[in-house]
Amino acid sequence: MVQPTQSVVRRFLPRRAAALCLALSVLTGCSVLPNEEEPLDPPKLTSKTEEHETSPVTRGNMELYLTSTASAVSDVNNSVSFPESGGILKKFYVAEGDTIKAGAPIAELETGDLPIRVKLQKLTVEQSKLRYQDAIQQNAGEDGVRLAKIDLEAQQLQLDSLQEAYNKALLFAPSSGLVTYLNDLKPGEPVEANQAIAIVSDPSKVNFVYDATDATKIKTVKDGTEVAITLDDDKSYEGSVIQTPSTAPKSDKDEVNRRNAKALIIALNPPSPAVPIGTYADIKLFIDKRDNVILIPRGALKTMFGRNYVEVMENDRVKEVDVVTGLKTSDKVEIVKGLEEGQKVVID
Known part of the structure; x- marks a missing residue:
């Protein structure tokens, strides 16, 4: 038998030593890797009851009104002009704000x-x-x-x-009254036929005019609608609407029709104080009123894809209920169908 040489033995000794060390490591649990950490306990979940802010469904009266400012204007306004032919303005005999008598001269042409x-x-x-x-x-x-x-x-x-x-070159006042408008033409400037030169108004017949910035806001207002009018003396007077866009007479002047399309004329109910033309007043226009109706806060009403509903608390549970709404204000909603007085609705 051939015996291994000393050099061969030296070559295999390190390999055997490494194998032996690995075997001992497996048996004894020794390792060059770090020890594993012990697993943590899972987090504990605590149950918490969800809280909702609620409000009771009530019954009461409801008013939908518009507050703004209106100006006092005469109900009788006579516009004067040179009817047949124009010319060159020579001078005015009156100024805006003057009180004049019927037949008094207003303006003259050259x-x-x-x-x-x-x-x-x-x-x-x-x-x-x-x-x-x-x-x-x-x-x-x-x-x-x-x-x-x-x-x-x-x-x-x-x-x-x-x-x-x-x-024909002189323009006379058709009636006694107050000059509420005077054209700003200067002497020497041309005047056209039928051009409005002045307006003479009757100060004894005064109404208030409210010009709406958005005509849709007064679309539902009708003649006879109640109005509270507060003057400079801080006293409130009763009035009513006597002309709306739908009841305004048609005019052959587009400017008048455009103005009437977004204006309300309001009259003071007698007995009424004397109000100078041009006076401004605070008005409260009652667009609609409802008595003894079901009411909820505006924040309780929810809308989704045309559906109106509320969340009602029943036995500590939230339940969605479809509702039919009526009158709406900035803070309240009338409920025509779907709720009863005393129920509790969730408020966002």
Whole structure:
């Protein structure tokens, strides 16, 4: 038998030693890896009852109203203009805010030398009158008197023609009242026929006008709707709507129709105080009123895909209930169907 050489034995000794060490490690549990940590206990879950803020379903009265500001305007407003022809503005005889009498001059157009011609013709007519009277007194005969009369009539016709032309250049007040509007034209500027020059209003017939920024807010308002009106004296007066967009008369002026489409006219109920034109007042317009109805807070109503519902607490459980709503305000909702007084609804 061939014996292993010493060099071969030295080559295999390290391998055997490593194998022996590995075997001993497995048997004794020794290892170069760190020891495993002991497993932790699972977390404990505690049950907690969910709390909800609730409010009772109540029964009461409900008002839907609009608060804003309205201005006092006359119910009788006469717009004046030069109806037949325009011209060049000469001057105004009044200012905005003036109180004037019927027939008082308001404005005048340029007429050149027409005023002087009118004055001269008045003198000519006066002369013709004197000659006619003298012919009668002097027994000038039938022909002489007749000629004097014809001359007087001719001169009077000419004066009437000149005066009519001059009157067309003058604008007179159609009625007594307050000048609530005056055109801002300056002397020397052109004036068109039928251009509004001034508005004369009757201060004894005053109503309030509310101009809505959004016409949909007053869409349901009807004639006769109650209005509370508070004036500068902090006193509240009763009033009512006398004209709405749906009852306003149609006008041939688009501007008037556009204004009426978003305006309410409100009258003070008698007895009423004297209110100057231009006065501002706080108004409370009662759009709708409901008495003895089922009510819930606005925050309790939920809406999803057109469905209205609330969450009701029953036996410590939350239950969804479909409801039919009625009148709505900023903080309350009328429930027409679905709830009863005394139930508790969840509030978000």
